[in-house]
Each structure stands twice: as C-alpha cells, then as structure tokens.
Amino acid sequence: MTQTLFRQLERINQRPKIFCRYTAADLWTDPHTSKQMLAFHLNSEVDLSSRKLEFIERSVEWLAARFGIGSGTAIADFGCGPGLYAQRLANRGACVTGIDFSVHSLNYAREQAHKYGTEIEYVETDYLEFSSTKRFDLILLIMCDFCALSPEQRQRLLWVFRTHLQPGGAVVLDAHSLQSFEQREQVASYAFNQLDGFWSAKAYYGFVNTFKYEAEKVVLDKYTLVTEDETREVYNWLQYFDRNSLSQELERAGFTTEEILADVAGAQYRDDAPELAVVARVG
C-alpha cells in the first residue's frame, strides 16, 4: 500500500518529456471543466479563458481600424470560444467563421449570433484539422493559444492558416513573452478540490507540478486529479517567445512578419511586456 502510494507520487512529480502529450481537449471539452471555462470567459472582470471585456472591446476596435474591417471582410477566429470577438466583428458587418472544439462555448456563441440576428458560421472541430473552401482576409488566434502547441503543431496550424488565407490576407496572434518565462517558478503543490472544484464535481485531490524547460523556453503546468475511482492528468504546455523566435517560426511557415506589438489591441511593443502580438502575411 505504502509503496503504491510512493510510486504514484513519483509519477506525479516526475518531469515529463517535453511536449510528450497534448491534453487540450480534456481541458476544454470535458463536460465539467468546459462549463467552468465558459463561466470564466463570460466573467468580464477577469483575464481567465478570455481577457476582460474592456480589453476585448479595445482589441476589436483596433482590429477594425488596422484591417479596415467592414461589410464582407472574411474573418476566421481560431479558438473562438464563446465568440466574444467573433460576435463583435460580425456586428460590424464581417463574415465570420469561428472554430473551436468546445461544444459548450459554441452553443453559447450560436445563441448570441441568433440573438443579434447575425450569421456566423461556428465550426466544431480541432483547429489543427480545420479545412474549408472559404478563404479569409484575416485569421485570428487570440489569447496565446499558439503557446499551448508543440513546435510541430504550431507549424501545422500555420500551414492551415496559409491554406485558408486570401492572397494578401493577414494573421494576427499573440504569445507569452520571455519576460513572463523569467517570472515562472518550478513548484509542486496539492489541495483537496483544488481550484474550488474546477476539475470535477466529485471530491478529488488535485496536484499541480510546474516544470521549466530552460533551453526550450517552455513551461508545463501538469495537473493530476485523483478522485475515488480515477486519476486524470492534464498537461498545459506554454512556449514563451521573443520577437526573433516568433518571427522565425512564422518565416519557417512561409510568412513575413509585418508588425510586432505588445498585445492584440495595438499597444506598442515593449521588451518588458508580458506578451507580444504579431501581424503576419504570406510571402
């Protein structure tokens, strides 16, 4: 009994091989956690799941001005969640496609589109597998989703973007900066019903182990969730970037960096900003 517990604790605390597992679907589509995620998205006062409402409105304002968004602009919002950006862009006349694998968030997004009398196509799929005959003037990936992917997945997603852009179209995405990487620490902790029951409706012990991969500038927050009858593991990978590493990745996929900013609301780039955002085009 004691040895079994020892082995389990060893597994919990063992440093995994970098990008060894991709569990995003478990986090975003599990019926219990996706409900919690939607509540975070819709809480206009917190920067969890989506940014605060004030930021989203500023961001849409900036996007509209920067890309001349108006009637007929074709936009794809990858990882659109409950459509907080998609809806606002559609309200300005854009033809918006939102892509996400969270049914719960998409149901909310569809209800909103109906309420506002807007036609938005919401596609339920893993965005790495997205395929459409539509071509877009603007492709968005907002709230650092790019960072959750392995280098191979990022190249795959950039290829999906390339395939679906109109000639001259642009991609806008944001990422965590190296400044933020420096502030992360390796920690291990556990709590009963960790994060106020976020992970399960059943009683559980939640362990979080944060591992830093210094050379690769990657952090893993690994959650191990132990209920009476099962153990689940959720791996949240985060790749941190600087201007060069982000531009180089885009270049590798055939993009040219047009502008680097501090966020997707148009703030000027700063070395000490926690995030950076990029505008890129093919060629």
Ligand SMILES: C[S@@+](CC[C@H](N)C(=O)[O-])C[C@H]1O[C@@H](n2cnc3c(N)ncnc32)[C@H](O)[C@@H]1O
């Ligand atoms: C951090 S949230 C950001 C939502 C939205 N962009 C915003 O800022 O309000 C990430 C979203 O991407 C979705 N997502 C993550 N990985 C995905 C994948 N591989 N395929 C489709 N959707 C994904 C999640 O379901 C979630 O809605």
